[in-house]
Amino acid sequence: MSVRFALLALLEQGPKYGYQLRSEFEQRTGSTWPLNVGQVYTTLTRLERDGLVEGAGSDEQGHVVYRVTDAGRDEVATWFTTPVARTQPPRDELAIKLALAVTVPGVDVGTVIQQQRSATIRALQDYTRLKRQEPLDLAWSLVLESLVFAAEAEVRWLDHCEARVRRAAAEAPAPEPSRTDEKQETTR
Amino acid sequence: MSVRFALLALLEQGPKYGYQLRSEFEQRTGSTWPLNVGQVYTTLTRLERDGLVEGAGSDEQGHVVYRVTDAGRDEVATWFTTPVARTQPPRDELAIKLALAVTVPGVDVGTVIQQQRSATIRALQDYTRLKRQEPLDLAWSLVLESLVFAAEAEVRWLDHCEARVRRAAAEAPAPEPSRTDEKQETTR
DNA sequence: ACAGCCATGTAACTTGTTACATGATTTT
DNA sequence: AAAATCATGTAACAAGTTACATGGCTGT
Secondary structure: OHHHHHHHHHHOOOOEEHHHHHHHHHHHHOOOOOOOHHHHHHHHHHHHHOOOEEEEEEOOOOOEEEEEOHHHHHHHHHHHHOOOOOOOOOOOHHHHHHHHHOOOOOOOHHHHHHHHHHHHHHHHHHHHHHHHOOOOOHHHHHHHHHHHHHHHHHHHHHHHHHHHHHHHHHHOOOOOOOOOOOOOOOOO | OHHHHHHHHHHOOOOEEHHHHHHHHHHHHOOOOOOOHHHHHHHHHHHHHOOOEEEEEEOOOOOEEEEEOHHHHHHHHHHHHOOOOOOOOOOOHHHHHHHHHOOOOOOOHHHHHHHHHHHHHHHHHHHHHHHHOOOOOHHHHHHHHHHHHHHHHHHHHHHHHHHHHHHHHHHOOOOOOOOOOOOOOOOO
């Protein structure tokens, strides 16, 4: 729903047209989350279908302009006042991947972790490089820092996982798959 | 794609049936990411359509069992060896929300931040409570810790945002919206 | 003339997600 | 007997996403 709400929120600043919405969105989130223009138009159509925006004719340059409705304003207000639910956070692909890597036999968890850490550290360096580009918009700057904080946490978590997996391997041996035909344990 | 890959990876342990796949998935990710059984069946159908799994008849109890194909095994191997791309991470709704909150006039960023911090801290306490439940599966335990690390990072980021927003407010006054009719600044 | 950006759209598709139907088996 | 759980599915839809078509305008 992020894109949907973002466009709605942007329209609260005043009527805007599709292409403009994309550039304003990308101005705030930088190159991190590029937004396909097509999606702006599909989203606008769906917002209009749901009565949250309405067409507002054309501006002086002939742009097709949309305006937020009262229902739309309500929606944005609710969005801003309601915290993002952390009780059921979005599925984290990396967490799922590691959870399965420690489970499925024949997967080298150590390698998975190391590869991921390299990738994350590389991303972290990209962020640092971006930060040095002086004239940073406040919004874009905050987004960038959220990425930095998240990536740092990810690296720490990966280190933590590595340690725990090593410890678990030390306790329960089972180093070789060694042709011990897989016994199907029931999960009930 | 998380669910898709997760089911595929689970099937590498040997043929399984739909209901079983759900319980095995939830055993590893705890109650964090509940998986609707229906989705298991739709996903299995789509995996079969794409040639990554195939029906394997019924087991002794009459369960409809699926088995991973060679193409499916390749897919899983690639998934495990390819790090999750942090160059274009999934859109973070909270980051987007704050980026827009500091932009759209009339939104009280301070309140947004405080509410979110409360919610995140509450989630953090839930995680701590869950951790105390002794017999934790390794996978589920790692997932839980990833949530903890992420939530802690989020709180730190929110604190950071609060400080930056306060500083920005001190530099540029603009405290009241004060009926100064919105002047549309062009974004070009 | 041509390349490239601005601008508006549409068709097609993917994954995720839920609500519902249906029946078997198990527990109370 | 009733309630709960196991088990398999289907229909329908939402949001995200991209590839493509189309045309105007601008700079070289």
